[in-house]
Amino acid sequence: MKVLVIILINNSLKKSKFFLFNKILISVLLGSLWLIKGWGIVFSPFIIIVLKHATKNQRVFLALIYFATGSYGLINAYQRFFHDNHYLLAVLCWLGCSIILAIPWFWYSNTKRLFIILLLEAIPPFGIIGWLSPIHALGFWYPGSGILGLILGIITFIFLDKYYWQGLIVCLTIGCSLNLFTQPPTSPINWQGINTEIKPNVTSLDATEYIIQSLSTLKPVNNTLVIYPETIINNWQLGTRILLEHSLQFDGNILLGVTLQHQDGYEDAIVIVNHGVAEPIPLFFSVLPTPLSMWNPFLTLSYHAHWWPITREIQGVRVNAIICYDQLLVWPWLTLLFTHPQVILTISNEWWSNNSSIPDIQLRCRQAWSRLLGRPIIEARNTLRNN
Structure with missing residues (x-):
């Protein structure tokens, strides 16, 4: 061809x-x-x-x-x-x-x-x-x-x-x-991305209930890790963490895409709920939240850019995360050639790009870099199919 x-x-x-x-x-x-x-x-x-x-x-x-x-x-x-x-x-x-x-x-x-x-x-x-x-x-x-x-x-x-x-x-x-x-890479056995259909501006309470309900159908085994999409919870404050800890009956690890707010602005981040304990400090940050609409250098309060993906070790596995808009760009992926992750997490919230070509382009970019790097990708997407 x-x-x-x-x-x-x-x-x-x-x-x-x-x-x-x-x-x-x-x-x-x-x-x-x-x-x-x-x-x-x-x-x-x-x-x-x-x-x-x-x-x-x-x-x-x-x-x-x-x-x-x-x-x-x-x-x-x-x-x-x-x-x-x-x-x-x-x-x-x-x-x-x-x-x-x-x-x-x-x-x-x-x-x-x-x-x-x-x-x-x-x-x-x-x-x-x-x-x-x-x-x-x-x-x-x-x-x-x-x-x-x-x-x-x-x-x-x-x-x-x-x-x-x-x-x-x-x-x-x-x-x-x-x-x-070339053989396709394989993911850790018990790691799973969850695709959701949550409307934008849903309260943290409703999102938490959605997460709890979806987890009720899963049976955790050794080294279970469940990944949820970007900004599925829009307020990662103390009250949300307490509610999640008291309501969860899931003995695995959970990664959640959240919006974290502080006095200097916002973070598009991934946090972990580690065997029922909701950690306040994120593991991963978006390299570049969507320009102008999220990251806006001309505003005092906007989402922060972090410019270089963080590498973490989760359950003994080196992990990087590429979040939503970052997937369309080149340099967040290029950095992975030097950080050598074993698994790449890709989470996105597509409520704003549904009915456009962007989710498909993101998918092809994920596939391309997974293939080039020879590393498995675990994706979690929030879509609104009927919107």
Whole structure:
């Protein structure tokens, strides 16, 4: 399939003598694939070919088309986050982010600048909106290869930049072999993610009752760990912890996505209930809660960004957590190449992104990095299917 895409792009560009219309169509196609169950992730590196054979102004325009098309679901998502009467603000956020990601491609003219741009859009400050990156594709191209896969990805990007088809076919052959022979990672036996359907702004009391009810159907065994979605409890204060401790009849470990409030702002975090004891201090924090709607550097009280994922040991297993919006970005995942977790927890609350392409793109990003790292992912999602 990937070879077919290469041939189609190559023939289209040659026959058109690089006419802008053909490049626009290919940019729209590559962006639109992200909207089809997130599968644009696999083909995203081919945008490099399109942008390489264009003028400076064309590169910005084509990159804008790619990013704007692929992230179109942000309009619906931001509108829900900001409420329905803020449609214009949602459109401005979507368009503004697309323009910011497109502008660096003005300077793309050689391999060195290609890697500068890819790195620039993978790490902060540009990296805070660094979605739809070709780097995500490496997990589908080179599964189970870790840092070696990153090196193979660098070589692949060089071949795409140089238009060196023979080398690219060798890379694709290696990728196909890895896809055939790499075994999927396995999770700890008694670790389980729980998917929920809880509406936003539900009280902590109602959420606690929901958790207790869902746990009543589970029978804990040795080393049981149950994981719940992001911000399932929106007030991790003393009263909530006491209520949970007194009501729980579950002798395993529970990880809960919570909102933690203090005098300086809020935390999007994961806490543990350790054999009936609700710990007040979180184990994990969101690297970057959703910009503007959660993390807003222009407000005194907003969610805090933490910039680097924390590694913890739970039941003798090294664990990292990638929370909701972080899953769309590159740099939270890249850090895992150096922290070497054995298991990755991915929790999200999708009430704001339902009916958009974002949950599918998050899923493909999770799959891609799980494959590249060769590490199992345990996910817990809160969705509103009928909303």
